[in-house]
Amino acid sequence: MARALLASVVAVAVCTVVLGFGYPALMTGFAQVAMPHQANGSLVARNGTVVGSSLAAQSFTWPRYFHERPSATTPPYNPGATTFSNLGPTSPALAELVSANAAAVLKLERPYNPGLTIHRIPVDAVVPSGSGIDPEISIAYANLQARRVADVRRMPLATVRRLIRQSTEGRAVGFLGEPGVNVLELNLALDRLGAGR
Amino acid sequence: MGQGAGQILVYAAVLVAASYPLGIWMARVYTRERGDVVERGFLRLLGRDAASDQTWKQYGLSVLVFSIAFSVFLYGLLRLQGHLFLNPDHLPAVPWAVALNTTASFVTNTNWQYYGGETTMSYLSQMAGLAVQQFVSAGVGLAVLAAVIRGIARRGGGAGLGNFWRDLYRSIVFVLLPLSLVLAVVLIWQGVPQTFHAHATATTLQGAHQTIARGPVASMIAIKQLGTNGGGYYNSNSAVPFENPTPLSNFLEVLAILLIPFAQVVMFGRMALARRHAWVLYAVCCTIFAAGVAVAFPAEQHGSQVLRDSGVDITQTAQQSGGNMTDKEIRFGIANTALWATATTDVSNGSVDGGHDALTPAAGAVPLVNMFLGEVEPGGVGSGLYGLIFYVLIAVFVAGLMVGRTPEWLGKKIEAREMKLAAVGALAVPTMVLVLTAVAVVTPAGLASIFNPGAHGFTEALYAYTSQSNNNGSAFAGYGATTFSTTLGTVALYFGRFFPLLAGLAIAGSLAAKKIVPASAGTFRTDGATFGVMLLGVIALTAGLMILPALTLGPIVEGLMH
Numbered sequence: 001m002a003r004a005l006l007a008s009v010v011a012v013a014v015c016t017v018v019l020g021f022g023y024p025a026l027m028t029g030f031a032q033v034a035m036p037h038q039a040n041g042s043l044v045a046r047n048g049t050v051v052g053s054s055l056a057a058q059s060f061t062w063p064r065y066f067h068e069r070p071s072a073t074t075p076p077y078n079p080g081a082t083t084f085s086n087l088g089p090t091s092p093a094l095a096e097l098v099s100a101n102a103a104a105v106l107k108l109e110r111p112y113n114p115g116l117t118i119h120r121i122p123v124d125a126v127v128p129s130g131s132g133i134d135p136e137i138s139i140a141y142a143n144l145q146a147r148r149v150a151d152v153r154r155m156p157l158a159t160v161r162r163l164i165r166q167s168t169e170g171r172a173v174g175f176l177g178e179p180g181v182n183v184l185e186l187n188l189a190l191d192r193l194g195a196g197r
Numbered sequence: 198m199g200q201g202a203g204q205i206l207v208y209a210a211v212l213v214a215a216s217y218p219l220g221i222w223m224a225r226v227y228t229r230e231r232g233d234v235v236e237r238g239f240l241r242l243l244g245r246d247a248a249s250d251q252t253w254k255q256y257g258l259s260v261l262v263f264s265i266a267f268s269v270f271l272y273g274l275l276r277l278q279g280h281l282f283l284n285p286d287h288l289p290a291v292p293w294a295v296a297l298n299t300t301a302s303f304v305t306n307t308n309w310q311y312y313g314g315e316t317t318m319s320y321l322s323q324m325a326g327l328a329v330q331q332f333v334s335a336g337v338g339l340a341v342l343a344a345v346i347r348g349i350a351r352r353g354g355g356a357g358l359g360n361f362w363r364d365l366y367r368s369i370v371f372v373l374l375p376l377s378l379v380l381a382v383v384l385i386w387q388g389v390p391q392t393f394h395a396h397a398t399a400t401t402l403q404g405a406h407q408t409i410a411r412g413p414v415a416s417m418i419a420i421k422q423l424g425t426n427g428g429g430y431y432n433s434n435s436a437v438p439f440e441n442p443t444p445l446s447n448f449l450e451v452l453a454i455l456l457i458p459f460a461q462v463v464m465f466g467r468m469a470l471a472r473r474h475a476w477v478l479y480a481v482c483c484t485i486f487a488a489g490v491a492v493a494f495p496a497e498q499h500g501s502q503v504l505r506d507s508g509v510d511i512t513q514t515a516q517q518s519g520g521n522m523t524d525k526e527i528r529f530g531i532a533n534t535a536l537w538a539t540a541t542t543d544v545s546n547g548s549v550d551g552g553h554d555a556l557t558p559a560a561g562a563v564p565l566v567n568m569f570l571g572e573v574e575p576g577g578v579g580s581g582l583y584g585l586i587f588y589v590l591i592a593v594f595v596a597g598l599m600v601g602r603t604p605e606w607l608g609k610k611i612e613a614r615e616m617k618l619a620a621v622g623a624l625a626v627p628t629m630v631l632v633l634t635a636v637a638v639v640t641p642a643g644l645a646s647i648f649n650p651g652a653h654g655f656t657e658a659l660y661a662y663t664s665q666s667n668n669n670g671s672a673f674a675g676y677g678a679t680t681f682s683t684t685l686g687t688v689a690l691y692f693g694r695f696f697p698l699l700a701g702l703a704i705a706g707s708l709a710a711k712k713i714v715p716a717s718a719g720t721f722r723t724d725g726a727t728f729g730v731m732l733l734g735v736i737a738l739t740a741g742l743m744i745l746p747a748l749t750l751g752p753i754v755e756g757l758m759h
Contacts, residue, residue: 180528
């Protein structure tokens with residue numbers, strides 16, 4: 001018992017020093033030298049100001065921007081406190097949330113998409129993401145928003161569609177995962193074209 | 198569905214191809230007689246306990262004392278983090294009930310989290326407290342497994358199972374650490390942060406202020422996935438882009454979940470000189486895994502009742518993955534989230550890349566059943582395989598009764614003592630789950646934790662105690678932290694870890710002393726398909742039937758009501 005206790009105390013100390021400090025310090029040193037952009041959070045700057053991270057959604061409400069998926073964090077799109085919505089598949093609260101979100105999308109997009117009904121709203125536009133900061137929307141949801149953005153910015157629809165394609169992250173290695181459109185990158189690309197006011 | 202199914206098949210192929218050589222390597226690591234100079238130096242430093250060949254009791258004592266010592270240290274660290282260094286965001290001490298549960302959770306390789314990482318834990322607590330346990334608890338599991346296999350394989354009597362400290366050293370230095378280094382580098386490349394800088398601040402395109410949590414993330418995520426730990430840096434775990442930025446990082450992280458568990462089956466076959474028998478076990482694990490994916494993936498693609506009723510577009514097209522996208526990420530879609538939910542509960546990992554509380558009833562039942570079976574498909578690092586061995590012994594025993602002979606396994610007679618230990622090892626934890634869930638749903642203090650109404654709320658409680666008792670750590674995350682639920686959880690965590698662990702060591706100690714009985718024409722063969730089917734049946738009948746009534750009250754009712 002005493003021998004095991006002595007060995008345990010030494011082992012706790014050695015493990016903490018080697019695995020708790022040595023290993024992360026080594027990885028941090030390597031990362032900061034070799035890949036500082038990723039290692040510090042994939043931050044995106046414009047004119048010298050950090051405007052966000054390409055790995056985190058941010059709140060877009062203005063009509064001239066593409067909007068993100070719903071988020072369950074407080075406040076929405078908070079990369080300082082991620083969370084699921086935890087709403088069960090049969091939950092009445094989920095049903096209310098979905099119909100409220102769908103109504104908001106219809107109200108916003110219908111003037112630019114005459115005859116738009118709920119049956120054409122992609123599911124990701126109305127349900128919260130896993131992290132609450134999913135930086136991507138589906139191609140379907142981006143295409144739904146394209147007419148509004150083009151119209152508000154007085155930009156040809158073809159140009160907006162081209163930018164959507166350029167901001168689309170395809171499947172990794174050609175077959176892994178699902179394609180998605182990075183909203184922050186897309187909106188930055190739109191602003192670069194200058195028509196945004 | 199076709200594209201998603203293709204991704205899953207590629208995953209399975211890579212898993213088999215990678216686990217095989219790793220298993221051979223691990224067998225070599227634990228059978229090497231003489232250690233290198235660093236190993237000998239480390240063992241000398243630890244003193245006399247690290248110098249001897251240990252019996253199962255001595256081995257178990259070393260494990261227990263070490264785990265208690267680390268528990269005390271970790272609890273102290275979490276309580277004092279507010280006064281210590283590497284706390285750039287000035288987080289206060291972790292409240293005692295949460296600190297106690299978290300300590301138990303990480304020491305037992307569970308990583309159940311009653312807290313949000315980025316808002317609760319300082320950089321010091323994450324990397325020098327929690328991430329250290331992710332190595333150590335996995336190392337303990339592997340060490341105990343190596344000892345159990347030695348006992349099974351020992352020919353010619355004797356009581357020694359090896360030395361715990363030497364096995365621990367080898368598990369960490371030759372298996373867990375090298376794999377973590379490689380995985381961490383790839384994860385950083387893909388976008389996982391690794392920094393000591395405080396959180397970043399941004400001014401968004403609309404002029405709002407945004408706080409971006411970061412820290413030494415990649416080093417922790419690598420071992421979290423490899424060591425069947427599961428406790429993430431961020432609250433939403435591997436759904437968060439900073440923990441899992443791309444489909445490639447997702448592929449590697451979900452591969453890391455099952456890599457060592459499948460490799461340890463290969464290692465068992467090599468060390469116990471029972472390769473064909475090990476392949477039967479491997480096939481049984483693959484079967485249970487495939488069955489889980491085959492239920493979860495289509496159920497999620499079909500979508501939840503609320504979404505179908507709402508009228509929104511949930512069809513799968515080239516432009517969207519469709520299905521139940523609630524609490525899921527675009528880049529993973531349905532197939533990868535369903536695959537992850539199954540894999541993480543086939544073993545005791547418990548990390549998630551989408552919210553489990555939002556899974557459809559059928560898909561949500563898959564992780565629940567997986568965990569309830571004791572995570573033997575093929576289970577947590579170390580712990581899973583000795584869990585599977587309990588079922589193997591029961592299957593051998595039942596087969597022996599059928600043909601009217603004393604059961605034998607790998608040349609050794611299985612007698613009353615081993616059978617009692619195996620039955621207790623296999624059934625104690627499921628029994629505890631049912632009792633704790635019952636307590637949690639009949640007491641007002643327990644009911645306070647439930648988030649969703651109705652049958653789904655019952656499933657949350659059942660899931661919470663199944664997950665903690667089986668040291669998984671995944672959650673129907675709506676289930677809330679109260680002093681009552683964290684304390685009940687702490688009991689489940691320690692009991693669920695050490696009871697089967699000691700039963701496994703005791704069986705090994707007892708088998709080690711037995712003489713080899715030569716195989717005869719009447720010996721029941723354990724290296725063919727017949728035994729595989731037999732084993733599946735035993736698993737389904739023992740643990741499977743125990744959970745059926747509880748499943749009826751939870752997911753089955755929920756599925757039928759709508």
